[in-house]
Amino acid sequence: MTRQEIPYKIYLTESEMPQYWYNLRADMKNKPAPLLNPGTHQPMTAEELSGVFCEELVQQELDNDTREYPIPQEILDFYKMYRPSPLVRAYCLEKKLKTPAKIYYKFEGNNTSGSHKLNSAIAQAYYAKKQGLKGVTTETGAGQWGTALSMACAYFELDCKVYMVKVSYEQKPFRREVMRVYGASVTPSPSMTTQVGRKILEEHPGTTGSLGCAISEAVETAVGNPGYRYVLGSVLNQVLLHQSVIGMETKIAMDKYDIHPDIIIGCAGGGSNLGGLIAPFMGEKLRGEADYRFIAVEPASCPSLTRGVFAYDFADTGMVCPLAKMYTLGSDFIPAPNHAGGLRYHGMSPILSQLYDDGMMEAVSVPQTRVFEAAETFARVEGILPAPESSHAICAAIDEAVRCRETGEEKTILFGLTGTGYFDLVAYEKFHDGKMDDYVPTDEELASFRARLPRI
Amino acid sequence: MTRQEIPYKIYLTESEMPQYWYNLRADMKNKPAPLLNPGTHQPMTAEELSGVFCEELVQQELDNDTREYPIPQEILDFYKMYRPSPLVRAYCLEKKLKTPAKIYYKFEGNNTSGSHKLNSAIAQAYYAKKQGLKGVTTETGAGQWGTALSMACAYFELDCKVYMVKVSYEQKPFRREVMRVYGASVTPSPSMTTQVGRKILEEHPGTTGSLGCAISEAVETAVGNPGYRYVLGSVLNQVLLHQSVIGMETKIAMDKYDIHPDIIIGCAGGGSNLGGLIAPFMGEKLRGEADYRFIAVEPASCPSLTRGVFAYDFADTGMVCPLAKMYTLGSDFIPAPNHAGGLRYHGMSPILSQLYDDGMMEAVSVPQTRVFEAAETFARVEGILPAPESSHAICAAIDEAVRCRETGEEKTILFGLTGTGYFDLVAYEKFHDGKMDDYVPTDEELASFRARLPRI
DSSP states (O other), rough: OOOOOOOOEEEOOOOSSEEEEEOGGGGSSSOOOOOOOTTTOOOHHHHHHHSOOHHHHHHHHSSSOOOOOEEHHHHHHHHHHSOOOOOEEEEEHHHHHHOOEEEEEEEEOTTTTTTTTTTHHHHHHHHHHHHSSSSSEEESSHHHHHHHHHHHHHHHOOEEEEEEEEEHHHHHHHHHHHHHHHHOOOEEESSSTTTHHHHHHOTTTOOOOOOOHHHOOOOOOOOHSTEEEEEEEESHHHHHHHHHHHHHHHHHHHTTTOOOOSSEEEEESHHHHHHHHHHHHHHHTTTTTTOOEEEEETTTOOOOOSSSSEEEEEEETTOOOOOEEEESSOOOOOOTTTTTSSSSOOOOHHHHHHHHTSSSSEEEEEEEHHHHHHHHHHHHOOOOOOOHHHHHHHHHHHHHHHHHEEEEEOOEEEEOOOBTTOOOTHHHHHHHHTOOOOOOOOOOHHHHHTTTOOOO | OOOTSSSSSEEOOGSSSEEEEGGGGGGOOOOOOOOOTTOOOOOHHHHTTTSSSSSHHHHHOOOOSOOOOOOOHHHHHHHHHSOOOOOOHHHHHHHTTTOOSSEEEEEOOTTTBTTTTHHHHHHHHHHHHHHTTTTEEESSSSSSSHHHHHHHHHTTTOHHHHHEHHHHHOOOOHHHHHHHTTTHHHHHETTTTTHHHHHHHHHHHOOOOOHHHHHHHHHHHHHHTTTEOOOOOOOOHHHHHHHHHHHHHHHHHHHTTTOOOOOOEEEEESSSHHHHHHHHHHHHHHTSOOOOOOEEEEEETTTTHHSSEEEEEETTTOSSOOOEEEEEOOOOOOOOOOOSSOOOOOSOOHHHHHHHHTOOOOEEEEEEHHHHHHHHHHHHHHHHBBBBHHHHHHHHHHHHHHHHHHHOOOOEEEEEEEEOOTTTTHHHHHHHTTTTOOOOOOHHHHHHTTTTTOOO
């Protein structure tokens, strides 16, 4: 088709919108390994999990078989507020790069949370409401997930308690303020509101907190308050299920205009965006119906797929959560403090880890100054100021497009633009002021974290 | 039609998009009064204006007759990046208010500049490029306009010099940083880079600047640098012409689904958004083809339409710009320092001023705590965090919808949601912390500013 026939931005009509989430696990020959009880090292049962998570979400978490989950009408109604997200042809970027490649991106940033996180937040809030709960607890680092969950809870009139890593709470007051607009209570972590928080503050009075600690506080608060459950924004199988809406929309739009992506690229922290974007395409590949190259892009400073090991590890530094088999750097790994670009998680979605181990997808890592260079190039020609996380995918997409320029191949490249960088301008400032460096952990450092992995 | 037939959000297809701007002046019986030379008090000639503005923009500024301006292809191409903007039915807000009214809003915030300002920025940058200029200068207060212009200049590879009111430069480093991403040079005003800046700094060493001073610095820099012109983001006739794209899209979408708005509401600072939104509807009213109620909403702390006078006044506090006949509070009026919500301009678009004086539209003013209450209500049910400016329109739309609940009338209300509030969270914080008050200028204060109006 010609440019005239394919719109610049493809928006599905309401009748074209996906009506179900696609459960990638149903088509995986090697299923993701089960979560293990941190005490007994036995697979977590539904009963054990339902003390922490909502019942229907536990069922989704454990279900390796059901291929399609109809999306509840209440969630479809909410999706209408900000979905479909546009699938955009990056004509201006192609021109700038002088590449024969065709570049498309699926843009998830056009909602107040600023990212794709809202897709799962609204689902998790819905099931909490349906179960008659009073509220949910969670942790947030930079604040994207906390914002998304606050919006979802406001919509369903659920209470929302967010533990925000103290350093972010203090340095990102605007994120905190958005959550307050949506009625969430935001507590800097570690705090005096939990046992684990008090213990950490006693041992490390000056600590600025960590995601691991915030998770532990959120879990403790959920378990200790009747009518509350804990929710998580990435890594889990249920989250990838909800995020499949990204890939479903993308696939419907591409099929409609007969576009076949050769390469599909996404940034990967916990894996929720990448897992969602690739889901239906990976399904075709698993079923032998089509072939695609999938590329996970991670920061060189936190390289779980490219330099981690595939092993059981704790999901949190507090080691209270179930063990997950995943590519990991070790649960006490923390990226260098100068690392500005999100994607700081030590592990990776068990589903994506299994697919990577099975050779179904590739992974690359990129240093952060290159990421910000790509971000700025993209912003200037395509208009959108991208989140640092998303810019990892931009960077890899540009690399592939430049390769096409060199070989003359007219490949079609699709990448996920997960969000906007409006709350990441401190990082952009560092980049402009030349205060950003590209520290990469040494092999020795990684080995020392690896040595502390649980022996299972 | 039923809800099933009208989409929740209406996006025009590419073939439905407006191909021309509509020049409202062509249908006005009483044309807006001409700009006057501040020295001679004679109407500004095209030659005089072209020292400051691009030639084609001067022509647009002075043209009261041409009804339709075809939008140049280069601008249509840029519009494709972020237009069409969605026309949204506010089902959730209606439900929350228990109103029989149907509420629609046209949302202009889904672009990195965060507002409708980009519609005119790209047009002004295009004509500057076409004229072979090196760059443009402008002023910015809160930073919305400066951001929009930076994006437009990056796209056309034009230099962009922004004078940013010093207090905003210091308090809004993120806005400044976005402009840097797009390659603009941002100078805090007053600065040592201009004569007028040096003079002001000498007289008031500790000043934090004002929009009027920044305008004067930007104009001086444009006039003193070969290959540069000055551009402005509101008030001018040319800006309303470009912004008519908002109303054109809205009208096409509403006509497609046979929706007739009874009331059309927009916030009004300089008037660019309101003038753009109402343009084609007002055209119908002026030609006697249809009737609508138009409501301009302004802050009670800066009430140019509701408490100002219709008179010739300076556009800037430095009194170097042409005189415009408009509703004004006096060019040295500055709203109370606690005023958080934008819309701080002392005057109003000459086009809108004339229409208001002719009884073609209404105006109301609202106190700022009510504006933020409306903003929060809207954010929680409709998802989008609105800009304080836009929230003035939300506030008035809610008032009309509540009136419908009381009378049982099923009116159709349309309002302009001009932008997002991601860079206005300091104001939201003040609101949440109870530190916002509703200072309104007294009659005596307004009279004292009025007494200093130029006598023409």
